[in-house]
Amino acid sequence: MEMHKENHAMTEKKNRADLDTLDHVAVSVQDVAASVSWYTTHFKCRVVYQDATWALLEFGNVRLAFVIPEQHPPHIAILGDPAAYGEPKPHRDGTSSVYITDPDGTNVEILALAKR
C-alpha cells in the first residue's frame, strides 16, 4: 500500500500536497431521491444537499453528486484555477468554476473553493 507508506508526509489538508484534488464526481441518474436512498443505505456517506434535480453526497475523501442530465451535466470537478481556462462563473456558495471538456467530451469543472 504505497498510499499508507506516505501517510507520514501528508499535510493537515488530508491530501498529498503534490497532487491535485478531485472535489466531486457528478453522475447522471433518473431519480435523485432513489439514488440518495440507495447509496445512503449501502454506504456510510452524508447528504450535503438534495433537491429534485441534484444531490451531493459526502464520502470520507471525496463527494459524489447525482444529477438529472436535463438540468445539470454529468462531470468531474477538480480543484484548480478556473481563470486559467476562461471567465470563472461565480456560484451562490462562493465557489467559482469554468467547464472544459476532455478528449471524450466529458465535462471537467475547474473549481475554485470559496475564499475564507
Place this chain on the structure above:
Amino acid sequence: MEMHKENHAMTEKKNRADLDTLDHVAVSVQDVAASVSWYTTHFKCRVVYQDATWALLEFGNVRLAFVIPEQHPPHIAILGDPAAYGEPKPHRDGTSSVYITDPDGTNVEILALAKR
C-alpha cells in the same frame, strides 16, 4: 466550508473515520493514451498504471481510472466488505471485490484492499 471546520477532528488516515472511502471512479474513454495525456497535462496527478485497455491516475484524495468499455465496465469503487454482497473475486494485486449495480444500472464495485 463545512469540510474545513471539521478538519481538526480528522484522523491520520486522511479520511473522516465515520464515512466510507470512494477508492476510484472509472470512466469510459475511446483512447486510454489520449486521456492519460490530457489529464496529466492539465492536472497534477500520477499515472499508477497504464496499458491499451485501461489506466489508473492518482489524485491527492482519490483515483481516476480510464477504461475501454468493451474491456472493462465503467464503475465507482467504494471500500467495503465485498463478502457482504456476494462471492468476492480476488485480483492479482491482492484486492478482492464484488460488483453490484445502483438503481440506474451504474456498476458499483465493493472493494477490499489487500491484506498487509
